[in-house]
Amino acid sequence: MRKINTFLPKLKWFIIGCFAMYCLVQYAPGKQYVKESLRNERVWPLWVHRSLVKEKEDEENSALGVEFAPMGAPPFFVEEVMTSSPIKLMERLKCRARINEPPKLILSWNAGHSQANLGGCPDWNCRLTHDKTKLARADAILFAHVDTTLNRTVNQYFVHFSQESPVNSKAPVPYADFFNMSLGYRHDTTFSSPYGYTVKLARRSHRTGEIVDKKRLEGKIKGAAWFVSHCDTNSKRESYVKQLQEHFHVDVYGSCGKLKCQRGGACENMLDEQYHFYIAFENSVCKDYITEKLWNQGYRRDIVPIVMKRAIVEQLVPPKSFIAADDFNTTKELATYLHYLMRNKSAYAEFFEWRREYKVVFLDGAHHDTLERPWGFCQICRLLWEEPRPVLSISDFNKWWDSSCEKDGELTNRLLGDEMVS
Incomplete structure (x- = not known):
């Protein structure tokens, strides 16, 4: 009797186990169904998965x-x-x-x-x-x-x-x-x-060691370069640069200056070798509007870009990678700081430290790949x-689009203040 009482519970669990196995086999989806499901929906690219x-x-x-x-x-x-x-x-x-x-x-x-x-x-x-x-x-x-x-x-x-x-x-x-x-x-x-755009690199892609050729930085002797083709702009950037030239050397290339350098030509290498700074001013001052020259010449070269307005670029570019004109009360004050960096190459080199943990990607419109x-x-x-x-809807497109820019010359006039352009 004692043996029967011991055997019956075991038999009960054995029967339950067999029934569960039967259900799994009977009602599980077939291999063909699984293959079809996987083939029908691609949720993640393989490299992301x-x-x-x-x-x-x-x-x-x-x-x-x-x-x-x-x-x-x-x-x-x-x-x-x-x-x-x-x-x-x-x-x-x-x-x-x-x-x-x-x-x-x-x-x-x-x-x-x-x-x-x-x-x-x-x-x-x-x-x-x-x-x-x-x-x-x-x-x-x-x-x-x-x-x-x-x-x-x-x-x-x-x-x-x-x-x-x-x-x-x-x-x-x-x-x-x-x-x-x-x-x-x-x-x-x-x-x-x-x-x-800028990416924050994953730890495995962080860079160590020398981040920029220090000999190249030591060999730089010129102030700032500016590649520009539109000479009369809504931002009045040309007025600011003209006043800055009273205190600091800026070479102007293109139709708005006396110097020439073909876009994409070998002459652009001088930005790496000769110049400390690159002027990256927009033709108009608008929300998120960043000139392609900031991404191209400003960040693809061993040079420090100067932008007009910090608030426009700060969320979108690497930290401590640029100089903002609107951080300074006058063009003379900006020029004084630029001269300081030219004399102190260790302080100048700090503007390239961002490359250890960030990377800037320039989308040139010609190459279409994973970037x-x-x-x-x-x-x-x-x-x-x-x-x-x-x-989705932009509830009032005209307002959203047209109200995103400052008035003509508003920022430049504010920055120049009482400074006079001769």
């Missing part, structure tokens, strides 16, 4: 980062992008593209561009076309100039595109919420397409695959 797995395996290292592998350059690992937008890097890289479905269609109505502009995300299943006969089935329509004859459907996005400031690119709309979003240099919209993935057309593509598709 690998980084996530590694982060989970090593909780002590919270900054392993995401690998960026640009064409013709060594890969590097990124912890985060510097932006005023709340959208973080990992969210920007997460696209729920389904490759067994028709591609999402972006129609460039009058803004140019081509399929090459999606070169940063070829695996996200989007297409860019100029064929206006496909208007009805387009998911997003891109405008450089407003076409008031068009009305969007409930499932379409109207996207404003401009790399120019409102001062040089007027875009009046027929009604307040004509555009769902804007694609350009501003970071306070759904996505942006800047001339360049463009967190921005521009790839971000339109990512959004089009969201389900449900977000309802």
Whole structure:
């Protein structure tokens, strides 16, 4: 009797175990179903997925980062992008593209561009076309100039595109919420397409040792260089530079000066070898509007850029990597500081220390690779695959766009004060 009482509970658990195993075999999805599910939805690019797995395996290292592998350059690992937008890097890289479905269609109505502009995300299943006969089935329509004859459907996005400031690119709309979003240099919209951006490097990509050639810095003998082609601007930057020249040597290259240097030519190497500073002033003073020359000449060379207004660039560029004109009461005060840095090369060299933990990426518009993935057309593509598709609108586009700039010469007049330009 005692043996029977001991055996019955064991038999009960054996039967329960067999039943559970039967259910798992009977109702589990087949291999073909699993394969179809994986094939139908691509949630993460492979190179991002690998980084996530590694982060989970090593909780002590919270900054392993995401690998960026640009064409013709060594890969590097990124912890985060510097932006005023709340959208973080990992969210920007997460696209729920389904490759067994028709591609999402972006129609460039009058803004140019081509399929090459999606070169940063070829695996996200989007297409860019100029064929206006496909208007009805387009998911997003891109405008450089407003076409008031068009009305969007409930499932379409109207996207404003401009790399120019409102001062040089007027875009009046027929009604307040004509555009769902804007694609350009501003970071306070759904996505942006800047001339360049800054990344905070993951720890594994931090640089050690000599960060800049000290002999090169020691060999610099000239003050500042300025490459400029627009001579009469809304910002009146030319007036500020003219007054600065009363106290500090600035060589002006291009149609606004006597010196010449072809864009992209070998002569630009003199920025590395001869000049201490590069003037990176915008033609208009507007929110987030940063000249491409800051990203290109200012940060790709061994030179320290001088910007007009700290508040415009501070959130978007590496810390202690630039000098802001509006930090100084007068041009003479700025000139005194620049002369000090020229005499004290150790203090000057500190402006390159940011390279240890940050990297600046210049988007030249000619090379379309993984560096463009967190921005521009790839971000339109990512959004089009969201389900449900977000309802987006710029409630008063004219106000949002036109009120983002200072009045003509406002900053320059404030900086110059009583200084007189001779």
